[in-house]
Amino acid sequence: MNSNLNLDNIALLKAAGIKPSLVRLKVLTYVKNVTSHPTVDMIYKELADEIPTLSRTSIYNTLLLLTEAHILRSVSIDGDVMRFDATMSDHGHFRCSKCGKIYDLDFDTRIDKVVLPSGFKETRRDLFIYGNCPYCEGQ
Amino acid sequence: MNSNLNLDNIALLKAAGIKPSLVRLKVLTYVKNVTSHPTVDMIYKELADEIPTLSRTSIYNTLLLLTEAHILRSVSIDGDVMRFDATMSDHGHFRCSKCGKIYDLDFDTRIDKVVLPSGFKETRRDLFIYGNCPYCEGQ
DNA sequence: AATCATTATTGTAATGAATTCAAATTTGAA
DNA sequence: TTCAAATTTGAATTCATTACAATAATGATT
Numbered sequence: 269m270n271s272n273l274n275l276d277n278i279a280l281l282k283a284a285g286i287k288p289s290l291v292r293l294k295v296l297t298y299v300k301n302v303t304s305h306p307t308v309d310m311i312y313k314e315l316a317d318e319i320p321t322l323s324r325t326s327i328y329n330t331l332l333l334l335t336e337a338h339i340l341r342s343v344s345i346d347g348d349v350m351r352f353d354a355t356m357s358d359h360g361h362f363r364c365s366k367c368g369k370i371y372d373l374d375f376d377t378r379i380d381k382v383v384l385p386s387g388f389k390e391t392r393r394d395l396f397i398y399g400n401c402p403y404c405e406g407q
Numbered sequence: 408m409n410s411n412l413n414l415d416n417i418a419l420l421k422a423a424g425i426k427p428s429l430v431r432l433k434v435l436t437y438v439k440n441v442t443s444h445p446t447v448d449m450i451y452k453e454l455a456d457e458i459p460t461l462s463r464t465s466i467y468n469t470l471l472l473l474t475e476a477h478i479l480r481s482v483s484i485d486g487d488v489m490r491f492d493a494t495m496s497d498h499g500h501f502r503c504s505k506c507g508k509i510y511d512l513d514f515d516t517r518i519d520k521v522v523l524p525s526g527f528k529e530t531r532r533d534l535f536i537y538g539n540c541p542y543c544e545g546q
Numbered sequence: 547a548a549t550c551a552t553t554a555t556t557g558t559a560a561t562g563a564a565t566t567c568a569a570a571t572t573t574g575a576a
Numbered sequence: 577t578t579c580a581a582a583t584t585t586g587a588a589t590t591c592a593t594t595a596c597a598a599t600a601a602t603g604a605t606t
Binding site for chain 1: 481483484485486489501504510512514522523524525526527528529530531532533534535536537538539540541544
């Protein structure tokens with residue numbers, strides 16, 4: 269399964285004109301396999317075991333590259349550290365004010381009814397909802 | 408008009424249990440009179456003329472105080488520097504990718520139709536739309 | 547008016563995420 | 577194998593924000 273995913277990711281990177289180096293594959297695979305919207309630090313700490321020479325700069329470089337290629341997207345919520353997300357379909361984010369966990373938030377097309385004043389041209393939107401998640405709401 | 412607004416702001420601060428000091432009044436008045444969603448730096452540079460001894464820390468302190476009192480709100484868009492907004496009614500924000508200007512974005516209640524999964528309790532939401540504003544879209 | 551505790555303001559130092567940049571390493575074509 | 581190009585590294589830098597201790601201002605009480 270992991271190797272399959274790697275094969276997919278190799279193809280994915282090649283299709284985007286990006287050489288599938290070790291660092292790039294590991295970063296991409298990790299962000300894809302995880303729902304935690306990891307930070308650079310989380311990625312670094314996770315991959316440092318497998319790649320002992322790894323530097324944070326490489327992760328910054330890689331994430332910038334993958335973000336510009338629209339393979340990942342960056343998520344910056346309310347002044348927090350930058351996080352990264354492999355879910356590229358249109359969706360919002362919920363952040364629990366207690367535990368800080370970030371959830372992907374599917375929303376249907378009703379949000380598209382928010383209309384811009386004339387002359388404004390939209391390229392992207394972010395919806396962030398804050399509150400308590402089910403695990404923190406109980407207590 | 409300015410003195411009237413100051414009188415209003417004095418009352419506003421008092422009602423919130425905040426002593427209406429000079430710095431607080433100047434910061435509040437400035438953010439209220441301006442639609443630019445100013446940064447700490449913009450506020451500092453603007454007020455430094457009138458209050459020569461002003462420090463950035465005071466502005467940070469003041470903005471935190473006013474934000475916690477729900478007199479102002481902070482706006483953090485896509486990893487940018489923190490900005491501040493005196494419009495407290497429900498609204499979104501549009502940032503022009505070219506000129507960087509931020510516009511308030513009224514939206515009607517249709518956005519409220521975005522439904523959270525059960526167990527999630529919402530306290531606040533942010534909607535950010537990116538693209539080009541009318542002045543930048545032309546060229 | 548003087549005292550004094552409380553609050554506000556200041557300024558310096560520390561923190562930490564993100565960026566810059568040049569050097570070292572790796573890669574892959576010739 | 578050679579060599580140029582691309583990748584990775586690590587140290588230094590930048591810059592917004594926070595921490596914190598010192599100073600100044602305020603306002604109630606005597």
